[in-house]
Amino acid sequence: xxxxxxxxxxxxxxxxxxxxxxxxxxxxxxxxxxxxxxxxxxxxxxxxxxxxxxxxxxxxxxxxxxxxxxxxxxxxxxxxxxxxxxxxxxxxxxxxxxxxxxxxxxxxxxxxxxxxxxxxxxxxxxxxxxxxxxxxxxxxxxxxxxxxxxxxxxxxxxxxxxxxxxxxxxxxxxxxxxxxxxxxxxxxxxxxxxxxxxxxxxxxxxxxxxxxxxxxxxx
Numbered sequence: 001x002x003x004x005x006x007x008x009x010x011x012x013x014x015x016x017x018x019x020x021x022x023x024x025x026x027x028x029x030x031x032x033x034x035x036x037x038x039x040x041x042x043x044x045x046x047x048x049x050x051x052x053x054x055x056x057x058x059x060x061x062x063x064x065x066x067x068x069x070x071x072x073x074x075x076x077x078x079x080x081x082x083x084x085x086x087x088x089x090x091x092x093x094x095x096x097x098x099x100x101x102x103x104x105x106x107x108x109x110x111x112x113x114x115x116x117x118x119x120x121x122x123x124x125x126x127x128x129x130x131x132x133x134x135x136x137x138x139x140x141x142x143x144x145x146x147x148x149x150x151x152x153x154x155x156x157x158x159x160x161x162x163x164x165x166x167x168x169x170x171x172x173x174x175x176x177x178x179x180x181x182x183x184x185x186x187x188x189x190x191x192x193x194x195x196x197x198x199x200x201x202x203x204x205x206x207x208x209x210x211x212x213x214x215x216x217x218x219x
Contacts, residue, residue, distance in 0.1 A: 066120035
């Protein structure tokens, strides 16, 4: 049974954030809110936890996992960022955007696309996510809380928590209802960049700098 932790949505309590940090470093996986949908997450650097997330979502090793970074400078540690990609991301983050970028050696192979050596990275506009990233000191896996066979995202918090209480170690509750829009995905590993998925915030994208989108099931 998952441990339910309740935090303030805009000023999360330091003591509880530190409790989550310790659990993540020990290999826990969690259900937690982001600025898009609720996500399943763990410490990027804990191989066992990442493997558990893949098993829970039934993801093949060919499908990369998205992770959260705290800032654009933090992204530059985990991905190779071209000048054009840097300028575009600077306009969009923090926000509901996932950027596909060539991975550096700091990104575990278990997280990357094995053929392209790319990874998905987000900088969330969410106080809890930023507090957890600051406390942990490294990225956090962020894959949508939608299990194989689910058609939609959960409308109610109670239903969402019931679905995951026996599947994760921690459930993080900020009192916010589950979001219903996934992030927009931009492939910035090529120039010009390509809109891969039209999600939250897509209307604010600089379409004159990007190629037409083609929807994907990446989450």
